[in-house]
Amino acid sequence: MVYNKDYTVRICRKETISAALPLQEHWLSLSNLDLLLPPLDVGVFFIYTKPPLELKQSFSSSFSSLVNVLKTSLAKSLVIYYPFAGEIVNNSMGEPELRCNNRGVEFIEAFGDAEIIELDFYDADQSFERKLVPKKKDGVLTIQATEMKCGGMVIGCTFDHRVADAYSFNMFLLSWSETSLGKPISTIPSFRRSLLSPRRPPHSEASLDRLYIPVSQLPPPTAPSSNIINRIYYVTAANINRLQQKAVSSQSTKLEAFTAYLWKLVGRAAGRKQRTHMGVVVDGRRRLGLLAMMDAYFGNVLSIPYASATDVEEMEMSEIAERVHTLVAEAAREEHFKGLVDWVEVRRPEAAVAKVYVEEGLSVVVSSGRGFPVGAVEFGWGKPLFGSYHFAWNGNAGYVMPMPSVKGNGDWMVYAHLSTELVGILEADGIFHPITAHYLGLK
Template structure:
């Protein structure tokens, strides 16, 4: 079915606050040094279901019940971000609860133009977070479809952590269906076995600075103090702004890209290399620079234990490569993939992450951020983009009791001038990728024109 032209009217039916179903002793939880590298940005996620169940009242009841149970394991998500005496953010775990919106859209899922999420999804199916750490909206569609959207504070959690919460929420909701026999009941305590399955680790001792601290000088080139951004932005922000698009890339094209990049390179590295080259080819001046950042999850670097895998918070670094437009145009894809690989390898060590923790400690309480996020298009800079791997995004496992979703994606129009790209597996589990891209319009247009067989606009 074709896309719906124009805007989509979404009517809010009710708004309430869902708290953890068991009492929470109010306490404060410090953010780690790696959390402190994140500015106050909200990240969106949404899942589409062709059939949310025949009884919408039961469906909403079970989803809220499962949410209240999941928050028992994830109390930080039911709390608030406050400031400590140094002016730094920290978590107040007070069980304030999560803003939960029930809504209705008088359209079918297959009429949504998900290729243009800024128009069809943003602030419609993915809520704008106004309070707390995470906001959730469940929207009923015409003829039984359902969209579940979330917005969460990136300072509190990275995608790895939020994925754990989403799986817990889905599993607990699905368990309620089987226990309650589709009847509406008061909120129940969560199944103890599910609590043990999903309980995260909040051990900040896993990420503490060393004494004495030390770091590789390369980190000074990767990160910067926010107060220094003003000196780099004397020209002011550009008049144009970034646009979001969602594409589907076939499994066949992904394998072909990897073959062209060399089989020693991962599919993610091969994709990133292609994107970097295309962005350079879009430029008219060979002397300009193109920067490509790669989001690296440091959990395996810091510890091989299960406690680190379950660690809740941010464990990320963003190394980046910097090359001239002319160089990227002339290099074959395999050599650009080697540059991407070298960029990743520079950060996938324990020493890198320990050094990054020490670097933050050395500058506290001055807030800092990834340097690549401060880039602005200029006479010397063509574009900067950050690519984050969503290959562990649990799209196909997000079954709340009425089947797995037919589509899922992140939505992160973060508001800066650095692009953001997130490839993730298709909900169909057929090897295809869904790719969320947030770039300047001219770069999106060029990518589609030069590689239409790879970047296919997503159509339901």
């Protein structure tokens, strides 16, 4: 396969999509857990092959018709998911706050001078970054619909992480899809910030002082590394099961076993002298004892516990998996998340961040994207061929996100934002396979 790495994307049109119904302008505060996020944008994209000439729906298969469906259903979805049509503004305390003013979502129409089969699905830097995944300039959300030379389409979205985590954005994607298909919205989001209110008086465990750090205590900033690259792999179901079997003595989940294995490879890249840090993103929605209400909560409900080691490459998989299991278990508690809310409250208005991102040594964070609804984001012309999150930030810490394969066969797709050295070690090990057009079923 010859990839078209130098293809260009031409912007054809830009417009602003606002909510379909008038909205009362108001302010929505960010929760204490939202305030742990710096100004950071997250991308996500979906690739669709050329739709059939005759669609069951009452619209044609032309690109303009498909885009009209996207824009019309987006406007309807923003009535409910109105934070995405707002903007972030600092309040009198200097803290970010969401102004829900229906300023709208920037919607970009573009043309990509390549066929889908010519895309290098593995090399996210060449194929997707700033081409099919848009750069957000203002507001909370930017969306780009790109027509490819073969008649297929790529839908890319970039959103402000301070407003939503992946769980929240997944809810929006499903609702947007359901609206376009004329279905009732399955999940009405909750913006009830009182669910994450601090206690009176606030109190927190001492362990949080190790996991989070106020901005005033951060070490001097270092220049972004030039050798960080973005890659997308697949890991077969058989290999995932094999990793879990190696960690069976710790009763680890598949994600914990995968994280342990990745940490071992990070240790190989670091050598004996350099300290390594492995973090895991833990979602607190099911930890707060308010399951019925938190299931639909819109916002960030995340914590990033981590552990450190200098000799991790020499450890047995079961021992590493036990460490990962322990750090996840310690964070996956109601008290941990309530304490984290209180920890932030005591230090406001000073901002704070997860400490794993600024530790000396080699740091990698694993975030579970296994709830990514890639197969369900359908707008009327078929399921996506492929989809992935895209977290190409400027930090020097690595970031890895496993997601379900579009094949539905138990394989994982793995987005990786890592150093070139670590990427080389991953690829030499034989577990991580580059995503290819052949794997996706393209000929």
